[in-house]
Amino acid sequence: MKISLSRKILNKFIWGNLKFQIIKYCFVILTFNFSLLTFHLSEANAISMNSNTFKIESASVNDAAGNKSSTNYRLSDTLGQLAAGQFSSNGYIIKAGFQYLHSIIAFKFSISNININFGTVLANTPVTGTTNLTVSFGGAGQYQVTAEEIGPLKRVSDTQTIPNTSCNGGVNTCTTTAAKPWTSTSAYGFGYSMSGQDFPADFTDSTYYRPFPDRTLSESPTVVMSNTNVGKNRQSTVTFKLNISGIQTAGTYQTVINFIATPSY
């Protein structure tokens, strides 16, 4: 009994000590990690801002208690000494390219397929066709690609048209700026979906479609691709979809979609 008692006491002591050790080590590890991570706030640098034609002077940093804005003023020296001299003698100053890039980089835009052929279209049987849009900006700068149709799908021989889609309708009625699901085979019309890179966020998945803005209705072109960050070989896929009703007059229907790609300013 004495032996079992002393063993019990010994075990209790060991386990108590063990508990303390576990808690102590946990605390030490956590404190160490805290210190390591807290004091490891490394500086992140933006891209270099120097070139032959400009230099960004880092302004002095002042602690400000709130937003402060300048009052009205007119500057005569914003052009800089050299530029002001040029302006006086030539009457103009001209600059090409972007200030934060060392060289002038061409802006490129491609469409992989400019003839989207829907083939024989049967009533209540949607058909699709695709084309790829590619924008290259030499690895710099932001851009946008807009799209509009010069008019709805129109029969070549007369003025019969296939209307633009309103998708599934009801709460799922799509507009030129808001894509909605278009899955019903009894929902007719013409529209497009986007996938790939830099496409608008409302194209949630491949069932989401929008109608094209119609120039004949003075609708503004809508952005189908854009990126506010740097872009090189950015590619997206436009999926055109056509679904006609049984009462649609037979014929050859055509339209032209204008894709306009511009770099930002």
Add this chain to the structure above:
Amino acid sequence: MNFQFLISKRKRRCLFRVMRNTVLSFLCILTLTLVFTPLIYAQQISLSISPPLIKLIAKPGKSVLVAYTVENTGDPTILLTKVLPFEAKDNVGTIVIKDEFEGPIRFSLDNANIVLEQPFFLKTRDSQQVLLRMKVPDGTPEGDYYYTLLAESQPPPTLEGVPSARAKATIGSNILITVTNSGTVDVKGRVALFDTLPRWKLEIGNWKLNVFDSNDKIPVVLIVENKGKNLFIPEGTIVLKGGFGETARYDIIPQNILAQSQRLITASNSAEFDFRQPISLLISGFFVGLYKISTTINFGENSPNIFGATSFIAVPFKLFLGFFIAIIIGIFIVKKLTQKEE
């Protein structure tokens, strides 16, 4: 007889080797051809334009010539050049090109063979120099005028008997013109918004506090407004200061802000950002405590600075939670062991 048999066996072996090598070579060439042959698309358009942006400051009565290069790297196509005005659509650099020409600036081409609004043919891998003359007539009011030089392809011919959508490609280059008699420009800038996009926001009356978890990335938004008649390019920095004295500095990318518009300023080459909402800067790290972020912006030599500041607090919620769970588990294990022993 045996000798003849040997010869024919040798011949057969030789023939077999030749056939085998021929077949292998053919398969090799076929594989290489299939692997390295580029995809061929239907009729395609591929255009490029340079320079992508022109900025002109001119007196009334001046005429300037700019040489653009339009290159066709796709199928042969017919192009048409035109100049249309544009305006800023929002604060992320998107533009709206107007349908009709307007404004006092006069544009024409000095080329002998091409004219604005008239089509011309461009072969594959061919380029066309477009000599655009920009004339600021006498008496043009001071101010800014913004245009885009567009090179527009013609759509392909219609396909008989087949419903189709034909695409045309238009590529543009922007032209920013400031008209000033004396070289004086009207620069009126202000910080429209400078703040972080917090995970949680504590608001008690007028007092607001942005709260992040210590492991969160800190998104910062900086929007600068131009209330003047001429565009400007802001230059400056965003500075992060922590409670332990650590400092990080980020340079602002100098981008044009058009007259009477706002623009979201970016503070790094943000290709790595994976944010649906446009932001100026995303700061990574492990943050604990109160942090102050400030920005200082100016518009060129001798221009005064404008400022903005905000702050946030970071608390290691996830770490505390993990620590708490670890303690609970530790206590549970120890209790279990103690009970077993008893």
